[in-house]
Amino acid sequence: MEILELKGISKKFDRLEVLKNVSFSVEENEIFFILGPSGCGKTTLLRIITGFTPPDSGKVMLSGRDITNIPPANRNIGMVFQNYALWPHLSVWKNVSYGLEVKKFPQEIIRKKTEKVLEITKLTPFKGQFPSKLSGGQQQRVALARAIIMEPNLLLLDEPLSNLDARLREEMRSEISRIQRETKITMLYVTHDQKEAMAMGTRIAVMNEGKLIQIGTPVQIYSEPADKFTASFLGDINILKAEIRSINGKYIEAITTEGPLYLTKKPGYERGQKVEIGFRPENVFYGQEINIITGRVTQIEYQGGIVKLTVTTEKGNRFQLRIFSGDFKNINQKGKISFSVSPDDFIIFT
Ligand SMILES: Nc1ncnc2c1ncn2[C@@H]1O[C@H](COP(=O)(O)OP(=O)(O)OP(=O)(O)O)[C@@H](O)[C@H]1O
């Protein structure tokens, strides 16, 4: 079932178009990501969903009800901010139970719910502490606990991990996923970190310059990106200019500066069409008989489990390859190297 549906949301600040006709819906029990670079309109979109910013046009539907003109306090939407916004003068317990106190729940219910939420967020040992005595990850968990205790229909998270260091960020990713599974609260999660979105998301909506570019599962978005922006935002990609010379039953034959390359046939292309074709650095094979590209290894970046190679061809194209360190031993590191790309692994951009 759909929890949230946005229908054609647009917003301008003065003359700046910050959101352009954004529509999508979030299903029950999802961790749905909005992924996009800084300034693309993510926070503005969340503020429209919470009701703090009115849209210029479009509708916000929550569980089938039009809430576009409903005040924020009556929407039952929770929010976790980037900077946590905890009360510094209140203990963890008081921070977490605050929302229920304001809503004048009976004391016995407040006690039970607070205990349960502290347990889910693993904060029970810190219930008497003040926020300034907590680590970043613990503070982040207080912010989460404070939001989920209200049992919102929908929980919005705005770059909730951006203040944490890399290791803690990874730890908190799986914590938030676990908390989602245990509470079954639908989450709409905003980030510019593609790794976070791919690791945690049931689906991802990619945004750029106020527009929604593509919605899909992490695998779909990574392997079939809708455009070059999405392809390179999600990871490294090698891109070559190409012209389609022929299309037969199985392949599209594309002429490039590296000679003809064969791509698995897809509908919507025609002979003579100029396109760009791309492949991911990890999608390369050795000892194949099709789509062979030859060059010299001009740079080696050892990263532990994997090695990043730069291969420069005679035509001057530079390709990034990523291989397992175990396979690296079999490669002639100074001399020529030939690799190939499977026809299935090419992405075509128009
Ligand atoms: N109240 C406002 N008045 C005028 N311009 C605004 C206002 N709020 C946001 N903007 C502008 O709207 C654009 C989108 O801002 P927004 O905060 O939604 O981006 P974002 O995607 O959340 O970026 P970040 O990843 O950096 O948080 C920016 O150019 C910003 O300067």
Ligand SMILES: [Mg+2]
């Ligand atoms: Mg923002």
